[in-house]
Amino acid sequence: MVRVNTYRYDPDYAVSPGEILEETLEARRMKKADLAERCGLSPKTVSQIISGKAPVSPETAIHLERVLGVSANIWNNLEANYRLFEAKKESKRGVMKEVKVTIEIGEAVLKLPPILASKKLNEECTKLAAEIMITRPTVEFICHELGIETEKEKLARG
Numbered sequence: 001m002v003r004v005n006t007y008r009y010d011p012d013y014a015v016s017p018g019e020i021l022e023e024t025l026e027a028r029r030m031k032k033a034d035l036a037e038r039c040g041l042s043p044k045t046v047s048q049i050i051s052g053k054a055p056v057s058p059e060t061a062i063h064l065e066r067v068l069g070v071s072a073n074i075w076n077n078l079e080a081n082y083r084l085f086e087a088k089k090e091s092k093r094g095v096m097k098e099v100k101v102t103i104e105i106g107e108a109v110l111k112l113p114p115i116l117a118s119k120k121l122n123e124e125c126t127k128l129a130a131e132i133m134i135t136r137p138t139v140e141f142i143c144h145e146l147g148i149e150t151e152k153e154k155l156a157r158g
Contacts, residue, residue, distance in 0.1 A: 014085030017078035018050040024068055039063035055079055 025035060036046045040063060048054035056064070061075035 011085075014082045015078065016052040016082045017056045017075055018052045020078060021046075021056075021064070022050045024070065028068070035067060038067045052082070055083065 032046045033043050036043045045054055049056055056075045056079040061072035064075050065072040
C-alpha cells in the first residue's frame with residue numbers, strides 16, 4: 001500500500017475583514033462616515049468592524065457588496081476564517097494555562113518526600129491528561145517552551 005503524505009493548511013495568522021475593509025476604503029478614497037451612511041450603519045459600527053471588535057454580519061456583508069462591489073461571500077469567508085482563528089488561539093491559551101497550573105502543581109508536589117511526590121504527581125498528571133486530552137510529547141514540548149526541565153531531560157543530564 002502506498003502512503004501519500006498530506007499537508008494540512010494551518011496558517012499562523014488571520015486577516016480580519018476590518019483590515020481588508022480599511023484598505024478598500026483607502027484605495028477608493030472613501031471616508032468611514034461615507035461608507036457608514038451608504039450602508040445604513042453607524043460610524044461607530046464601521047470603526048468597530050475595522051478594528052476587529054465587531055463582526056461583519058451577513059446583512060452587513062450584503063451592504064458592503066452593494067456599496068463597494070466586493071462579494072458578500074468574500075466578507076463572510078473573511079469573517080468566518082478570522083473568528084475561527086481567534087477561537088483556536090484562545091483555545092490554545094486555555095490549554096497553556098491548564099498546563100501551567102499542572103506544572104505548578106507538579107513543582108509543589110516535588111517538594112514533598114519522594115515517595116509521596118511521585119504518587120501525587122502521577123495522579124495529578126493522569127487526571128489532567130484525561131481532562132484536556134494532551135499527549136506526553138505535547139506536555140514535554142510545553143515544558144520545554146516554558147523553560148521547565150522534564151524528567152526525561154533530568155535523566156539525560158545525569
